[in-house]
Amino acid sequence: MQLTILGCHSATPRIDTNPTSQVLQIKNHMFLIDCGEGTQVQLRKAKIKFNRIKHIFISHLHGDHYFGLVGLISTFRLLTRETDLHIYGPKGLKEVITLQMKLAESWTNYKLIFHELTSTKSELIFEDDKVEVHTIPLDHRVYTNGFLFKEKPGERKLDMNAILNNDIDVAYYRKLKQGADVVDNNGELIKNSELTKAPAPVKSYAFCSDTAYNPSIVPIIKDADVLYHEATFLEKHAHLAPKTKHSTAKEAAEIAKLANAKSLILGHYSTRYNDYEDFREEASSVFDNVLLSKDGKSFDFDDLRS
Amino acid sequence: MQLTILGCHSATPRIDTNPTSQVLQIKNHMFLIDCGEGTQVQLRKAKIKFNRIKHIFISHLHGDHYFGLVGLISTFRLLTRETDLHIYGPKGLKEVITLQMKLAESWTNYKLIFHELTSTKSELIFEDDKVEVHTIPLDHRVYTNGFLFKEKPGERKLDMNAILNNDIDVAYYRKLKQGADVVDNNGELIKNSELTKAPAPVKSYAFCSDTAYNPSIVPIIKDADVLYHEATFLEKHAHLAPKTKHSTAKEAAEIAKLANAKSLILGHYSTRYNDYEDFREEASSVFDNVLLSKDGKSFDFDDLRS
Numbered sequence: 001m002q003l004t005i006l007g008c009h010s011a012t013p014r015i016d017t018n019p020t021s022q023v024l025q026i027k028n029h030m031f032l033i034d035c036g037e038g039t040q041v042q043l044r045k046a047k048i049k050f051n052r053i054k055h056i057f058i059s060h061l062h063g064d065h066y067f068g069l070v071g072l073i074s075t076f077r078l079l080t081r082e083t084d085l086h087i088y089g090p091k092g093l094k095e096v097i098t099l100q101m102k103l104a105e106s107w108t109n110y111k112l113i114f115h116e117l118t119s120t121k122s123e124l125i126f127e128d129d130k131v132e133v134h135t136i137p138l139d140h141r142v143y144t145n146g147f148l149f150k151e152k153p154g155e156r157k158l159d160m161n162a163i164l165n166n167d168i169d170v171a172y173y174r175k176l177k178q179g180a181d182v183v184d185n186n187g188e189l190i191k192n193s194e195l196t197k198a199p200a201p202v203k204s205y206a207f208c209s210d211t212a213y214n215p216s217i218v219p220i221i222k223d224a225d226v227l228y229h230e231a232t233f234l235e236k237h238a239h240l241a242p243k244t245k246h247s248t249a250k251e252a253a254e255i256a257k258l259a260n261a262k263s264l265i266l267g268h269y270s271t272r273y274n275d276y277e278d279f280r281e282e283a284s285s286v287f288d289n290v291l292l293s294k295d296g297k298s299f300d301f302d303d304l305r306s
Numbered sequence: 307m308q309l310t311i312l313g314c315h316s317a318t319p320r321i322d323t324n325p326t327s328q329v330l331q332i333k334n335h336m337f338l339i340d341c342g343e344g345t346q347v348q349l350r351k352a353k354i355k356f357n358r359i360k361h362i363f364i365s366h367l368h369g370d371h372y373f374g375l376v377g378l379i380s381t382f383r384l385l386t387r388e389t390d391l392h393i394y395g396p397k398g399l400k401e402v403i404t405l406q407m408k409l410a411e412s413w414t415n416y417k418l419i420f421h422e423l424t425s426t427k428s429e430l431i432f433e434d435d436k437v438e439v440h441t442i443p444l445d446h447r448v449y450t451n452g453f454l455f456k457e458k459p460g461e462r463k464l465d466m467n468a469i470l471n472n473d474i475d476v477a478y479y480r481k482l483k484q485g486a487d488v489v490d491n492n493g494e495l496i497k498n499s500e501l502t503k504a505p506a507p508v509k510s511y512a513f514c515s516d517t518a519y520n521p522s523i524v525p526i527i528k529d530a531d532v533l534y535h536e537a538t539f540l541e542k543h544a545h546l547a548p549k550t551k552h553s554t555a556k557e558a559a560e561i562a563k564l565a566n567a568k569s570l571i572l573g574h575y576s577t578r579y580n581d582y583e584d585f586r587e588e589a590s591s592v593f594d595n596v597l598l599s600k601d602g603k604s605f606d607f608d609d610l611r612s
Contacts, residue, residue: 012381061409075318092409103367103398
């Protein structure tokens with residue numbers, strides 16, 4: 001599981017700071033999360049193959065989180081994409097994208113499938129055999145969701161020594177991986193736990209931007225391996241946070257602590273700050289494992305655990 | 307009069323190639339012409355003060371000519387702009403911009419004035435005491451206009467030697483500048499041409515992107531000092547030009563020749579080409595003074611004349 005930050009700054013794109021966009025590589029998926037202006041160029045810089053993106057998750061309809069989407073959709077068309085593209089985001093997104101396609105008289109030759117979100121409760125919005133994605137209702141000036149990406153537990157691993165010692169027929173291997181007990185060649189029942197080992201532990205990633213300090217999300221993101229939480233302000237500007245429905249670095253850390261997250265990545269820095277180390281420092285007073293996002297930086301979730 | 311190319315490439319923005327956008331400095335105006343994705347960052351790179359832009363001209367509603375507009379409008383808001391902003395472009399532009407503002411619940415605190423264009427004939431769309439702007443109806447896949455920017459003739463210049471020799475009262479200077487004949491202190495009529503010199507010659511700039519080869523625009527752009535004409539293709543791909551309603555470098559040069567333009571700037575290069583010198587070479591076989599646009603490059607119209 002790997003997260004690449006394409007942009008982690010709030011508000012306006014500038015020469016060296018890009019608005020929010022991330023790519024999460026999880027199992028065989030390449031999920032794009034938010035898509036500020038310039039995301040397609042950031043994807044090229046990060047050498048991410050456009051065709052691998054099949055699902056795009058948009059948190060909310062402020063421009064710094066989605067103004068790059070219509071351009072990316074057009075570019076996919078120009079690159080003669082054929083693969084379906086699923087877009088998850090607030091109601092209204094479909095209207096604004098289709099209006100622009102209509103005005104350009106340029107429809108996609110691939111299938112564009114919108115999954116418009118309106119619920120204010122966490123819901124399962126994507127699931128296959130390996131991964132599930134849930135919304136995280138956030139508290140911002142417009143309807144906003146974070147997203148929780150969770151690996152599903154894999155199959156149990158065969159303990160080949162125990163299997164050979166117990167003379168288990170190869171026909172049972174599939175059932176064993178699925179957790180069933182089996183009988184040996186003498187007709188004796190052998191417990192699954194004696195023949196298999198636990199699957200690799202599953203990982204999860206919670207993306208929370210933009211939001212005011214909102215402890216009601218804690219049960220949803222509980223025990224997340226990695227929590228990305230917006231930290232638009234430092235505590236010295238704490239008075240601006242509730243007004244703009246953003247968080248401070250300290251508040252982000254408090255959420256990480258309450259949720260028992262393993263790592264916290266900060267981002268969505270206000271353009272008023274130059275030194276992002278201040279964000280790490282402030283959050284570290286509350287929570288141990290604080291990391292700073294940076295445009296172009298990748299986080300490997302295995303490295304974060306060690 | 308100075309033209310700065312912010313982007314001059316067709317279709318998709320890439321790491322080093324930006325879609326169409328230009329800034330024309332003419333008299334006291336800073337006109338933005340087209341606004342592809344990433345234009346606001348290109349404006350920063352060119353160190354152009356955002357507040358000086360009061361008029362934006364959009365040729366057509368293909369994404370590579372306007373997807374950067376909504377972001378620029380938002381950024382103006384975040385920068386607490388107060389100055390009115392006039393936007394000239396095809397019908398539909400207002401709807402798409404206001405829909406996005408509505409979804410973001412973010413209205414501008416400055417006045418946003420749309421001038422939607424629908425005419426298929428050239429029309430005067432802006433005029434003040436120094437400058438006028440006319441549309442140039444182009445032939446593209448959707449409704450498209452180029453724009454002709456023209457300086458108005460200034461006042462005549464006083465010939466101070468002649469004025470002092472003829473003993474002309476200072477009260478007449480204003481009338482002289484406006485071209486009137488005057489009487490000297492002896493009551494004798496003296497012709498204006500004996501006391502003044504012609505004003506500085508006026509300049510004009512014609513922007514023509516995107517369009518198929520379309521000689522019907524020639525009377526509109528006749529004698530333009532500088533003609534920017536799209537050259538998406540080279541002649542070796544001439545078969546693609548009518549199909550996509552674009553032009554080749556040679557066709558652009560033919561328009562420049564027919565219009566008796568003084569200089570021709572080529573741009574809107576297809577991404578299939580690497581060496582843009584081929585465009586200059588091809589166009590130069592038809593027209594003498596061919597220049598290549600390049601992202602970030604400025605053209606001073608006085609230098610072009612010499």
